[in-house]
Amino acid sequence: MADVLDQKKPILDIxxxxxxxxxxxxxxxxxxxxxxxxxxGEKIALVGESGCGKTTTVKSILRVLPRQxxxxxxxxxxxxxxxxxxxxxxxxxxxxxxxxxxxxDPTAALNPVFxxxxxxxxxxxxxxxxxxxxxxxVKRKAVQAxxxxxxxxxxxxxxNYPFQLSGGMRQRVCIAMALATASNLMIADExxxxxxxxxxxxxxKLIRELTEEKGMSLILITHSIGVARMMADRICVMYxxxxxxxxxxxxxxxxxxxxxxxxxxxxxxxxxxxxxxxGIPGTLPSYQNPPxxxxxxxxxxxxxxxxxxxxxxxxxxxxxxxxxxxxYDKEHLLLNKKGNSEQ
Amino acid sequence: MNTDVSVSKIKINSASxxxxxxxxxxxxxxxxxISVVGLVGVILVVLIAILPQYIAPFPEHAAAFTNFGDANLPPNxxxxxxxxxxxxxxxxxxxxxxxxxxxMGVGVILIAAPIGVIMGLFAGYFSGRFISSVxxxxxxxxxxxxxxxxxxxxxxxxxxxxxNSMMAITVSWWAWYARLVYGTASSVRNxxxxxxxxxxxxxxxxxIFREILPNCWSVILTKMTLDMGVVILxxxxxxxxxxxxxPPQPDLGTMVSEGYKLLPNSWWLTxxxxxxxxxxxxxxxxxxxxIGDMLKTKEE
Amino acid sequence: MSGEIITNNxxxxxxxxYENILEVKNLKKYFATKDKNLFVKAIDDISFxxxxNEVVGLVGESGSGKSTTAYTVIGMYGITSGEVxxxxxxxxxxxxxxPKPLKRHMQIVFQxxxxxxxxxxxxxxxLSLPLKIHKIVPASKLEYRVxxxxxxxxxxxxxxxxxxSSLGGGEKQLVAIARALTxxxxxxxxxxxxxxxxxxxxxxxxxxxxxxxxxxxxxxxxITHDMSLMRNIADRVAIMYLGRIMEMAPTxxxxxxxxxxxxxxxxxxIPVVLEEEEKLIPTRVESRGEIPSPVNIPAGCxxxxxxxxxxxxCLTSEPQLLEVFPDHYVSCHIYDDKL
Numbered sequence: 001m002a003d004v005l006d007q008k009k010p011i012l013d014i015x016x017x018x019x020x021x022x023x024x025x026x027x028x029x030x031x032x033x034x035x036x037x038x039x040x041g042e043k044i045a046l047v048g049e050s051g052c053g054k055t056t057t058v059k060s061i062l063r064v065l066p067r068q069x070x071x072x073x074x075x076x077x078x079x080x081x082x083x084x085x086x087x088x089x090x091x092x093x094x095x096x097x098x099x100x101x102x103x104x105d106p107t108a109a110l111n112p113v114f115x116x117x118x119x120x121x122x123x124x125x126x127x128x129x130x131x132x133x134x135x136x137x138v139k140r141k142a143v144q145a146x147x148x149x150x151x152x153x154x155x156x157x158x159x160n161y162p163f164q165l166s167g168g169m170r171q172r173v174c175i176a177m178a179l180a181t182a183s184n185l186m187i188a189d190e191x192x193x194x195x196x197x198x199x200x201x202x203x204x205k206l207i208r209e210l211t212e213e214k215g216m217s218l219i220l221i222t223h224s225i226g227v228a229r230m231m232a233d234r235i236c237v238m239y240x241x242x243x244x245x246x247x248x249x250x251x252x253x254x255x256x257x258x259x260x261x262x263x264x265x266x267x268x269x270x271x272x273x274x275x276x277x278x279g280i281p282g283t284l285p286s287y288q289n290p291p292x293x294x295x296x297x298x299x300x301x302x303x304x305x306x307x308x309x310x311x312x313x314x315x316x317x318x319x320x321x322x323x324x325x326x327x328y329d330k331e332h333l334l335l336n337k338k339g340n341s342e343q
Numbered sequence: 344m345n346t347d348v349s350v351s352k353i354k355i356n357s358a359s360x361x362x363x364x365x366x367x368x369x370x371x372x373x374x375x376x377i378s379v380v381g382l383v384g385v386i387l388v389v390l391i392a393i394l395p396q397y398i399a400p401f402p403e404h405a406a407a408f409t410n411f412g413d414a415n416l417p418p419n420x421x422x423x424x425x426x427x428x429x430x431x432x433x434x435x436x437x438x439x440x441x442x443x444x445x446x447m448g449v450g451v452i453l454i455a456a457p458i459g460v461i462m463g464l465f466a467g468y469f470s471g472r473f474i475s476s477v478x479x480x481x482x483x484x485x486x487x488x489x490x491x492x493x494x495x496x497x498x499x500x501x502x503x504x505x506x507n508s509m510m511a512i513t514v515s516w517w518a519w520y521a522r523l524v525y526g527t528a529s530s531v532r533n534x535x536x537x538x539x540x541x542x543x544x545x546x547x548x549x550x551i552f553r554e555i556l557p558n559c560w561s562v563i564l565t566k567m568t569l570d571m572g573v574v575i576l577x578x579x580x581x582x583x584x585x586x587x588x589x590p591p592q593p594d595l596g597t598m599v600s601e602g603y604k605l606l607p608n609s610w611w612l613t614x615x616x617x618x619x620x621x622x623x624x625x626x627x628x629x630x631x632x633x634i635g636d637m638l639k640t641k642e643e
Numbered sequence: 644m645s646g647e648i649i650t651n652n653x654x655x656x657x658x659x660x661y662e663n664i665l666e667v668k669n670l671k672k673y674f675a676t677k678d679k680n681l682f683v684k685a686i687d688d689i690s691f692x693x694x695x696n697e698v699v700g701l702v703g704e705s706g707s708g709k710s711t712t713a714y715t716v717i718g719m720y721g722i723t724s725g726e727v728x729x730x731x732x733x734x735x736x737x738x739x740x741x742p743k744p745l746k747r748h749m750q751i752v753f754q755x756x757x758x759x760x761x762x763x764x765x766x767x768x769x770l771s772l773p774l775k776i777h778k779i780v781p782a783s784k785l786e787y788r789v790x791x792x793x794x795x796x797x798x799x800x801x802x803x804x805x806x807x808s809s810l811g812g813g814e815k816q817l818v819a820i821a822r823a824l825t826x827x828x829x830x831x832x833x834x835x836x837x838x839x840x841x842x843x844x845x846x847x848x849x850x851x852x853x854x855x856x857x858x859x860x861x862x863x864x865x866i867t868h869d870m871s872l873m874r875n876i877a878d879r880v881a882i883m884y885l886g887r888i889m890e891m892a893p894t895x896x897x898x899x900x901x902x903x904x905x906x907x908x909x910x911x912x913i914p915v916v917l918e919e920e921e922k923l924i925p926t927r928v929e930s931r932g933e934i935p936s937p938v939n940i941p942a943g944c945x946x947x948x949x950x951x952x953x954x955x956x957c958l959t960s961e962p963q964l965l966e967v968f969p970d971h972y973v974s975c976h977i978y979d980d981k982l
Binding site: 536539541542544549553554 | 719764773
Binding site: 049050166167168169196197198199200201202204223224225226227229230253254263264265266267268269270271272273274275277278279280283 | 811843845847850868870871872898914918919920924931
């Protein structure tokens with residue numbers, strides 16, 4: 001359980017991960033040396049727009065990437081063991097009891113021809129948390145899981161089929177399934193994108209409450225920075241296969257440093273009513289022919305010579321605020337004052 | 344904006360855009376090597392059908408020719424596939440019969456397909472309304488007619504010729520196209536781009552032929568290529584029972600039925616025509632599968 | 644041909660005469676179900692107007708009826724009862740029955756750019772269709788006009804021969820906007836035009852939409868569930884719930900002084916990004932419950948199953964949409980005594 005884990009060591013340590021996809025026309029170099037650490041009990045948000053590689057990254061943690069994926073380099077350490085090198089039996093044990101994932105579309109994640117109770121019990125039995133043969137214990141655990149998710153009348157829900165439930169309820173069932181068996185790390189891939197905003201509020205608060213109660217770590221994928229702010233201690237901004245900025249939520253929102261993050265924050269409509277809707281010129285680079293240097297260089301207003309040559313390492317600008325941008329390279333001082341860059 | 348310069352630049356672009364899409368289609372088609380085999384087979388079949396007189400070693404044997412001295416010879420160096428009971432070269436007769444087989448296939452499909460497609464489009468466009476149900480019930484009736492039995496009946500009433508058996512198959516064949524296109528058209532009909540065109544004020548004809556039909560082409564083309572094999576096989580079955588091309592016109596089905604009585608002694612008279620039928624049908628099937636896969640992956 | 648000219652002239656005259664481009668009064672749209680006695684009450688008595696040169700925002704969650712409202716106005720359905728007038732003309736019938744010249748003056752942009760463009764037709768063909776239908780330019784000038792439009796919305800000229808599948812989501816939506824613009828409409832209905840797009844692309848599209856509106860003096864009926872977006876583009880906002888308008892007010896009033904508990908709930912649920920936005924949220928109402936099915940609308944006020952401030956009257960009597968402050972309408976019993 002979580003309290004046994006060392007609070008100072010990361011529970012998940014992704015080191016220099018490279019992932020390619022085989023596609024018609026060649027290889028797509030999607031993930032480009034990504035590194036990420038998640039500590040026990042920490043909630044991080046992986047924020048990025050479509051096509052930046054966030055789903056690919058988390059799918060690699062559970063090793064559920066599609067056939068065409070190749071992992072030429074890097075490691076994913078879970079409790080000091082490399083998931084990429086684990087044997088099937090060990091991996092299954094980790095998947096059963098320690099890691100879990102919630103997906104974007106709860107309708108697709110639930111089997112339409114089985115009742116909710118059947119699917120929940122199935123998972124509980126598979127995870128071997130209680131004695132398989134003791135049907136009452138399995139049923140009690142399932143009902144308890146639903147109760148924990150604030151489902152009204154859990155016994156009746158057990159008998160229902162997914163199509164009889166609303167979108168919010170289905171997602172709660174998926175959360176119940178994930179929490180019934182996982183103990184250490186929960187990955188949620190855009191869990192509320194398909195839900196109404198009031199239901200989104202309820203479901204997100206539920207996820208936050210339950211993971212905090214159990215001391216679990218959370219990796220939340222979202223394209224909404226507002227959702228990230230609400231849920232996460234730490235926000236990681238992804239662009240084209242790399243994490244370009246990684247900092248505590250408050251810091252990154254008050255003071256975004258990477259030009260992409262700044263562009264993103266400027267594009268978001270604000271309740272203050274003075275949004276500028278600047279947008280970011282250009283589009284994502286081709287993954288088949290990615291630029292050798294920084295992948296944001298062709299859209300960046302502050303692009304310099306070093307940006308095009310080599311991919312920038314992550315620079316620490318203080319208090320754990322990491323930015324992968326040469327503007328913050330203290331040794332080469334491209335940035336003399338905030339906002340003014342020198343050639 | 345300088346229109347003249349940009350227009351000419353753009354005209355070039357449209358030609359190169361078309362060539363690019365041809366290249367891309369070929370890439371997708373040729374990924375499956377077996378489909379390419381099918382394509383090669385189809386090309387050969389078509390060539391043989393168009394120019395039999397240049398390929399067959401004994402073109403005159405295709406007509407009423409007798410040479411009883413060389414009758415019933417097994418395959419040898421002069422007559423590669425042997426000779427039949429009147430001394431005609433089996434290989435040459437097989438080559439000349441390709442034309443009749445292809446005519447059967449092309450004829451039926453070129454008549455059945457347009458009729459079926461138009462019926463299917465109308466039924467799909469009006470899907471949910473009374474007229475659509477009427478059309479589809481008529482389609483159901485025609486689908487339940489057994490083509491072969493109908494052909495037999497037609498040939499019994501009229502004279503047994505290639506043309507008549509073609510007509511007999513066409514009578515029920517169009518209904519398959521109608522049903523296929525109805526399925527696609529009725530789902531396309533509810534798409535937002537069709538609704539957009541309607542809201543803009545487009546005429547019914549435009550919606551049916553310029554918005555819905557282009558989205559049905561892939562299923563239609565796939566079916567047409569796959570149908571070639573099936574119809575040719577049907578044609579051979581009809582001529583096997585004597586309802587196709589009449590002698591002395593060479594026909595694969597007729598050759599099989601004549602040689603069938605002489606099995607197992609003059610085995611070459613049955614086996615080779617039957618193998619030819621199989622190869623033609625197989626080529627079209629492989630080619631058709633390849634087309635189907637190519638069009639399906641295009642949509643994905 | 645002459646009939647068209649006459650109708651066009653009448654419409655032009657009307658445009659100048661009428662303050663209200665679109666008037667909706669007591670509109671109801673019910674859909675039949677297999678059960679003869681049950682209806683899906685998608686729109687259940689709404690009234691609002693869209694004035695000249697303004698952006699009216701329609702906000703609400705799924706099942707609120709906002710998309711159905713858009714589709715009814717544009718003519719995908721006929722109405723069940725009530726009155727819908729566009730430029731003074733009755734448009735209660737579906738699009739097919741409407742006079743052709745009228746279709747030029749109102750256009751719609753759909754939510755999903757992937758399905759609103761025919762995948763088998765090139766961009767040039769898609770954009771020339773409305774020009775051809777309404778004979779806006781002679782055939783020789785078609786390509787020129789299409790290219791002008793593409794330039795206007797910021798599409799690169801090489802898209803002309805491309806198929807929609809080779810364009811990105813943002814570009815496809817620009818094509819849909821250009822298509823709506825071809826006939827120079829007075830009113831554009833935009834049904835969640837950017838909900839399917841990334842935020843950086845959304846910003847670009849919103850910029851273009853605002854610029855176009857300014858340039859061509861159009862009115863927008865803008866539908867979205869994104870409240871922060873609404874705050875920045877709408878002049879007046881109406882919030883819908885289960886087929887009725889719960890509150891309608893000028894934007895600033897709507898966000899700073901919301902009256903209806905549902906409005907408060909929705910504003911409280913917005914995942915804001917900045918501290919200063921947090922401070923702008925007036926009252927915090929915790930979101931609870933879920934929207935009932937539109938087949939089975941609760942008796943009394945339809946929001947009573949989720950309302951934190953309900954009392955006895957709310958369970959028996961449905962409140963009417965009443966003007967409580969100048970141009971600020973709300974449908975809630977709490978304000979009954981304000982009259």
